[in-house]
Amino acid sequence: MNWSEMRPLLSEACWDTLYMVGWSTFIAVVGGLPLGILLVLTDRGGMLQNVVANKVIGQVVNITRSMPFIILMVALMGFTRWVTGTTIGREAAIVPLAIGAIPFFARLVETAVREVDDGLVEAVQSMGGNTWTVVRKVLVPESLPSLISSTTTTVVALIGYTAMAGTVGAGGLGDIAIRYGYQRFDTQLMWITVGILAVVISAIQFAGDFAARALHRRAGRSGPGPKLRLPRAKEPAAADVSKAA
């Protein structure tokens, strides 16, 4: 296969990947941010303390998060069809990607928000702020560097998942690598795909780290800034550990 044949293939695959990752990240942030904050607020001693709600949310998040993505994708087929009208293609892939990423991101948000000094919350309460004020003026802005790192982590994880989604006809770079590299032994195309993925992932990591560090430095906190963490599905989230302590 020569370059002029490969080019449209690759550029379409790139766009498909970006499309899927972009939308599912967007949905993961929109859904996971409130969920993560809610996990902190409803916890014991939290501003909206509600042990039952906290346990329920925590359990749902844990179960969804530890579900292997392939299984989640299959299990959600009915739901996906109901939402998008189909179970194949990139739109259809966005549904399980987003649903898988929401709890993943929510746990990262929870950890980030827990890091915020209680004293700041107390200060805002002493000024007459309510819970919503605390969320808007303290929890989110003060954990922003960590939240950006968490988003980067989520994007990178989602790129990995799109490759799996590719196997059910979602398209994208992972799909190319499997179809041409694995099934047709077109190693050249496969390596190009790998190269592109490596560049994309590095670029995203770099941009995310850069933004997080810049904010972090401004806030004057010591240390090299929030580290990019890639928790595996089975690994207990840091938040669970601290809760057990």
Place this chain on the structure above:
Amino acid sequence: MITTSGLTKVYSSRGREITALDGVDLHVREGEVYGVIGQSGAGKSSLIRCVNLLERPTAGTVTVAGQDLTALAGRGPRAGRELRRARSRIGMVFQHFNLLSSRTVQDNVELPLEILGKSGKERSRKALELLDLVGLADKSRAYPAQLSGGQKQRVGIARALAGDPKVLLSDEATSALDPETTRSILQLLRDLNRQLGLTVLLITHEMDVVKSICDSAALMEKGRVVESGTVSELLATPGSELAAALFPVGGDASGEDRTVVDVTFHGESATRPVVSQLARTYNIDISILGAAIDTVGGLQVGRMRIELPGRYEDNVVPIGFLREQGLQIDIVGRPTDRQPLLVKEGTK
């Protein structure tokens, strides 16, 4: 201005109950600087946090500026609208400053005004005015991380004043600062108290803080207020622990047959040559074991520990002479012959 009555706070954690406050009656008058001192764990922070109901008291009432805050609703940890409005009229300063690191100095000071829903123009005018007042006009665009501890606390004070409070609460505002900076922050609080007529309730574990700026003080022990009153009342209270701590005079008797007497001078009596009069009138030798003169709450106060030859019984007359001079006399090592007058606050 601030009155608590029967204030009780019981924390229950993991089935254990800790009584942090055990029926605290406190009365802070309008326009005064009131210091609460006590050892770690005495319940000082619990007390101040109960005053603006950051912590809901288990029992008792808190009245600030005539408003009973404990009556204002707020189920559980959530505060209702009325309570939040009341809180916005009470400034609070913290030991660790609690400034938002994501905001500039000016934006930190503007935060309470944002909560009050003030317009952008009004917020920045007020913030700059307050920063000027605390001497940080040139730092408005800096981030808290770029400031020294003392500067951070000035920002904290400016922020606490943004809502034009009548009352300022301060929990160990100077405990994280060095002595020099502590002095300047205390001076600032004192100035604000005078200039703005601000009532200040401050918590500290340093006697020096009480000594340098407080009009009144209370001593807390195990969740109770064991002594309280204006500084001069306290100094006039025989056997007052606070007075002794404010004014430590040392020195032990040099022998068996000696009477050791602590003489406290206030105001004009501080300048009279009482000791030489005593020596001349009764022809006795007086040794001075220790002495201190200081300004406490703006008053000149002196304390002297003197030793008279002979037992207490032999010195009844000279001691009577000293009392007649209007001096406060405490016989060291003897139970006070006057009933210790526990300075009890009357409620407003």
